[in-house]
Ligand SMILES: Nc1ncnc2c1ncn2[C@@H]1O[C@H](COP(=O)(O)OP(=O)(O)O)[C@@H](O)[C@H]1O
């Protein structure tokens with residue numbers, strides 16, 4: 208019998224999307240083929256404590272984590288393992304891990320920070336690396352990279368929270384020169400629509416910018432569209448493939464936090480009922496954008512389709528998209544012919560491929576022979 212792969216599933220985390228991560232992790236856990244994988248569960252609390260033990264996910268779901276033990280993964284190559292502090296404060300290895308699957312959404316999970324730790328530990332992990340994660344997380348940097356690659360986005364301007372305090376008049380002038388109302392205000396580095404406002408006039412705009420500034424130093428003001436929301440799933444490393452397109456129909460005025468998680472009125476339409484040419488354009492733009500940020504493994508690429516003009520705009524890339532069985536990312540693959548358990552196999556395979564590539568690189572230049 209071949210040995211099972213030991214997969215470190217990391218979930219929870221310090222972001223506002225902690226609970227969504229638990230839902231995603233539950234689906235991943237339940238679907239992993241136990242004849243191939245041994246799953247080692249590591250939960251991160253809202254405060255940032257790393258915990259492991261038995262039935263970790265269940266403990267997190269119930270909110271009863273007292274019996275779990277503190278664990279750590281060290282930032283040292285060859286230590287792709289998790290350790291606990293045993294009696295007498297000695298370190299004891301508890302899991303030897305072959306690959307990590309971070310099922311963490313948002314800050315400290317999807318933004319390159321945990322990916323940085325996994326790079327230092329030199330262990331294979333699912334999904335995008337440090338650079339792609341960080342670029343996809345920052346809505347301003349992301350748009351700049353799209354512009355540099357001729358991938359269409361709406362117009363925007365970046366405002367720093369310090370500017371709001373010191374130069375409000377100038378900020379308003381700049382924000383209003385982006386486009387006519389409605390404008391959208393957003394914190395640059397967040398997700399789940401938190402801190403995002405649709406602004407119809409100057410007073411909304413001021414309020415929206417101040418609201419976004421509660422969450423980030425960097426604030427975006429962008430052109431608001433009357434738009435349909437189209438999404439495409441991407442899978443791969445060097446040769447990414449795009450799924451068929453889906454559509455989100457928000458149950459709120461826009462796809463707000465409430466529409467995403469609080470009520471059942473939002474709908475996912477798979478496939479999206481859009482023209483074949485638009486779907487093809489979305490797929491091409493999705494792959495180009497994925498490559499432009501140096502994506503790896505997976506990403507869900509979200510578009511705004513202007514109802515008036517039929518023009519497609521790149522909105523954002525999520526490098527660790529929602530992963531429940533009813534989430535758009537896996538459902539689009541399922542509808543494209545790749546069932547959920549096979550998608551997990553593929554992602555783990557891609558993680559190993561990326562790790563092998565890294566291992567084959569020269570790290571120390573020894574000069575010409
Ligand atoms: N420029 C825009 N025009 C129209 N609607 C927008 C625009 N930007 C965002 N929205 C709406 O707000 C939602 C959240 O914005 P998004 O940029 O996707 O942030 P998040 O990372 O929080 O999902 C979108 O799904 C969409 O409904």
Ligand SMILES: [Mg+2]
Nearest residue numbers: 399400509523
């Ligand atoms: Mg979004």
